[in-house]
Amino acid sequence: MSSLLALQQRSQLLQVVRSFFTTRDFLEVDTPLLLPNIIPESQILSFRCEDSFLHTSPELPMKMLLAQGADKLFQICHCFRKGERGRLHLPEFTMLEWYRAGWSYEELMLQCEEFLGTVAKEMVVCSGIDADGDLLRYGRKISLLPPWQRLSVAEAFGEYSDLSPEEAIEQDLFDEILVTKIEPNLGWERPTFLYDYPVSLGSLARCKEENPTVAERFELYIGGIELANGFSELIDPEEQRRRFVYEIEQMRVNSNIKLSMPEEFLQSLSSMQDTAGIALGFDRLLMLLTGLDRVEKIVPLVLEV
């Protein structure tokens, strides 16, 4: 359980985040948590609830709203992912997700810089922030002043491992190298954007025009912690269908889970315009602001399920 102070800081952060987005004309939405179909992502396991699913992120319904004409949306909601429990993971956690029509992942990276700078100023009473607005983590100062570091996935593998991202995927070592050799080094001077992932690791992201082997996806790291995942959304229904077919097959083979194609979602994609979207771990953000080291210290209650 978190302390009373952590509860107060959590409440304050909720308000600071809302005010950041509403003053920039983003509309707050609260989409259904219970869904008839979920986005098939082979590495994310959902909780079944009778014949439905608890959502693993609000991506599907929020994109359906964007397809209906909304252009700036944000949501703060609980998400559910089976089997995830660790220093940075809980099976139920709070996500901040936002979308901006007309943008690509590059503008979104700039907005992350602005977002965190603003939040840190508003939350300066937290013990993870010093008077200069720098984050303090394990005795180190992390400056939030833009521009933040941008490191492509290919550059990161070149610097921290002997394999290229493609070789690592082929040998089923991509995640292991990322977690053990790359992530711990990222975002200690300033936050780091790790960007341009191999397409197979960005199932809902658009391919880069000048290099179609990578997807326009980035992850934001601060003090070795993965805080957010953003991308230029894939809005081609046919390409999206092909990728979902692959993910559904992976889930059937690896985990014996049978998912159906989210047809409604695919239909709506055709009326969506170019959009960038991002999911940010609200609990992890609070961990960074308060300097705490485990996610269960920052959520109101952990009741083991």
Add this chain to the structure above:
Amino acid sequence: MFSASDLRKGLKVQIDGQPFIITEFEFSKPGKGQALYRTKMRNMITGNQFTQTYRSNDKFEKADLEERTMQFLYAQDNEFHFMDTSNYEQIFLNKDQLGDNINYLVENMEVQILFFGERPIDVSMPMFVNLEVTTADPWVKGDTSGTDTKPVTVETGFVLQVPPFVEQGDKIQIDTRTGDYVTRVKE
């Protein structure tokens, strides 16, 4: 059988016919990536440590471990013999397996022996044992030289520091986790 998602600190598993205890554990999962279970384990027989990263589909056998209460009988050469008082079965552990525990073993003492299958691999002592002091320098009353402790030898041959008032023939309580003197015991 355990699966990777059951792994946690303190869990005992069997790998390649050897029992291991997990000493460190961390769940990791990069965004959109697979769950990784990073573990550090200690071989419960050899004491060797190793680290390994497991995936969701990895499975583990449960280590066939059982703890039995046994009585210490006697030591001969380097073999320390114990008996299960419920069925009179006898086993022995060697000096290396017992480590510092030999400092506290006296005849008829009851201890917990850990078995891996049929094989005894470890002993856990009671947290506190009472042992008789066999050799101690006499306490010179009025000695104000400032020494707070003096060395004494107990019946197992173990030497430890005690307060100066402890005398030969006294029983003292010792903490087996640290080997420290706790108090003098009245019989």
